[in-house]
Amino acid sequence: MASSMSLKLTCVVVFCMVVGAPLAQGAISCGQITSALAPCIAYLKGNGAGSAPPACCNGIRSLNSAAKTTPDRQAACSCIKSAATGISGINYSTAAGLPGKCGINIPYKISPSTDCKSIK
Numbered sequence: 224m225a226s227s228m229s230l231k232l233t234c235v236v237v238f239c240m241v242v243g244a245p246l247a248q249g250a251i252s253c254g255q256i257t258s259a260l261a262p263c264i265a266y267l268k269g270n271g272a273g274s275a276p277p278a279c280c281n282g283i284r285s286l287n288s289a290a291k292t293t294p295d296r297q298a299a300c301s302c303i304k305s306a307a308t309g310i311s312g313i314n315y316s317t318a319a320g321l322p323g324k325c326g327i328n329i330p331y332k333i334s335p336s337t338d339c340k341s342i343k
């Protein structure tokens with residue numbers, strides 16, 4: 224009993240290392256991405272009226288300059304997608320227009336249907 228428990232725990236730990244490794248090698252972590260985008264959440268739940276919060280634009284700008292390589296952009300994309308699907312009430316029309324509101328050109332759309340593997 225006890226030994227089968229510890230075997231399971233070892234499997235979980237190894238799984239996390241294998242899955243987490245590609246992200247950890249990138250320039251930015253998923254945690255950095257979600258905290259950079261945290262000031263955007265209230266705005267993303269709205270109808271996109273008014274200007275985007277400056278803290279939110281700064282977060283997007285710093286992520287965009289940090290994620291320069293294809294693997295980094297793909298990792299950032301999957302991270303943003305999984306974070307966004309965990310938050311209810313996000314208006315994806317507002318999300319798609321957000322970088323433009325901030326005057327930032329990002330190479331992919333923030334949408335649940337974005338295929339992160341297609342990002343170059």
Ligand SMILES: *[C@@H]1O[C@H](CO)[C@@H](O)[C@H](O)[C@H]1NC(C)=O
Nearest residue numbers: 269270271272314316317320
């Ligand atoms: C979502 O955003 C779009 C444009 O940004 C707006 O026209 C629409 O009313 C919003 N929908 C909701 C439910 O707020």
